[in-house]
Amino acid sequence: MDQFSRRNFLGAGFILGASTLFGKEAVKPIVTETKAFVPPMIAFPEKKPLKTISDRPPLLESSRDIFTKAITPNDEFFVRWHMPDIPTYIDLNTFRLEVKGSVANALSLSIDDLKSKFEPVEITSVLQCGGNSRKYFSGSGPATHGVQWGHGAMGCALWKGARLKDILNMAGVNATAKYVGVNGLEKPAIDETPKFFREMGIDEALTDELIVAYEMNGEDIPYLNGFPLKLIIPGHFSDSWVKMLSEITVMDEYRKSFFMDVAYTVPDNDCECVISGGDFEYKRKPIAQMKVKSVIGYPTPNSVIKKGSRIKVSGVAFDQGKGIKEVMISLDGGKSWSATELQKDYGKYAYRQWTFAWEPKIKGEYAIMVRAINRIGNIQPLPGDIGWNAGGYQYNAVDVVNVKIV
Numbered sequence: 001m002d003q004f005s006r007r008n009f010l011g012a013g014f015i016l017g018a019s020t021l022f023g024k025e026a027v028k029p030i031v032t033e034t035k036a037f038v039p040p041m042i043a044f045p046e047k048k049p050l051k052t053i054s055d056r057p058p059l060l061e062s063s064r065d066i067f068t069k070a071i072t073p074n075d076e077f078f079v080r081w082h083m084p085d086i087p088t089y090i091d092l093n094t095f096r097l098e099v100k101g102s103v104a105n106a107l108s109l110s111i112d113d114l115k116s117k118f119e120p121v122e123i124t125s126v127l128q129c130g131g132n133s134r135k136y137f138s139g140s141g142p143a144t145h146g147v148q149w150g151h152g153a154m155g156c157a158l159w160k161g162a163r164l165k166d167i168l169n170m171a172g173v174n175a176t177a178k179y180v181g182v183n184g185l186e187k188p189a190i191d192e193t194p195k196f197f198r199e200m201g202i203d204e205a206l207t208d209e210l211i212v213a214y215e216m217n218g219e220d221i222p223y224l225n226g227f228p229l230k231l232i233i234p235g236h237f238s239d240s241w242v243k244m245l246s247e248i249t250v251m252d253e254y255r256k257s258f259f260m261d262v263a264y265t266v267p268d269n270d271c272e273c274v275i276s277g278g279d280f281e282y283k284r285k286p287i288a289q290m291k292v293k294s295v296i297g298y299p300t301p302n303s304v305i306k307k308g309s310r311i312k313v314s315g316v317a318f319d320q321g322k323g324i325k326e327v328m329i330s331l332d333g334g335k336s337w338s339a340t341e342l343q344k345d346y347g348k349y350a351y352r353q354w355t356f357a358w359e360p361k362i363k364g365e366y367a368i369m370v371r372a373i374n375r376i377g378n379i380q381p382l383p384g385d386i387g388w389n390a391g392g393y394q395y396n397a398v399d400v401v402n403v404k405i406v
Helices: 003-007 064-068 111-117 134-139 164-171 258-263
Strands: 050-055 058-061 097-101 107-109 120-128 154-163 179-184 197-201 211-216 230-232 245-251 265-267 284-286 293-298 311-318 324-330 341-345 352-358 364-374 399-405
Touching (some): 107 111, 111 211, 197 258, 293 364, 293 399, 311 324, 324 341
Antiparallel strands (some): 179 197, 211 230, 324 364
């Protein structure tokens, strides 16, 4: 897509299935009211048809079969926005990334500045919504809050941009600075709604791996994934990966925010779960690093497979950046486990694709299960053993796919 078309991504008024995508009048979201609800597949601009949970703000879920790929194509990458007011026009001639606050020199950087004044760096990393797989918590407690995602609110891409550290060093961080806050161009529908503001400690912000990305898989970041800039925090849940990044504020004191201190939080205990069923009064902490996880991409649930077929069971595994050591598979509902074959290693923050050759010889129902183990010994819990939390965050239980051999 050329620059003019991208800048006028929605301003030109093309529709493609969501008639008032970011219009002034609120569109009723497509909500899940029953377990039988199946989100419609809609092709939004720059995207193949994805499961559409809501069109304002856009909530688009990738299909399970995408998890047979180590790198998620841009047009199949999930979409998750929090605020309904998203710019319909971004002019790269006037767009600036503002760096301000407790710094020696405030900066106002264009996209060209980021590309020409800073060393370009690349990192392959998983992006996963904190509420990904939330609907599977239903087996371990009451209904959870939030969008009832399946596994499709995650993807893996090669990100390219400038180190956040280098940008902050150019601005000159004051010795008194303790935190860095970031926010983007999305806005709430009414002033009373808190803005989407995230913050981190100054030490984390000055590490080498956080980047302000302007490319995704070798292309401009898709509009719905945060064009023109996206903050990349490898190993962390996506609520901290701010889209349409427009402001970086260096702060001497912590600034309490709704999304950091209320919304995206879990119990501050060892299991990060609610220990007593009805007790919701507990100390909280923000979700941050992801947990070890593996998902089956093929076969998909309720597949019917002919006896004697040679099939390749496949999927992806990842964690917070320690690296995947092995992925085990069970074809008998967890009674016995075998090792899968790990594929190419794209880096410690990336998907690790795995495969397993299977030739089923007996007809019947099979429960395929996979569990990943990382290099420091973290292992996925069984579905019945995962701790429940009210927000439905950080679900990483063993994945289960039921198939029928005929």
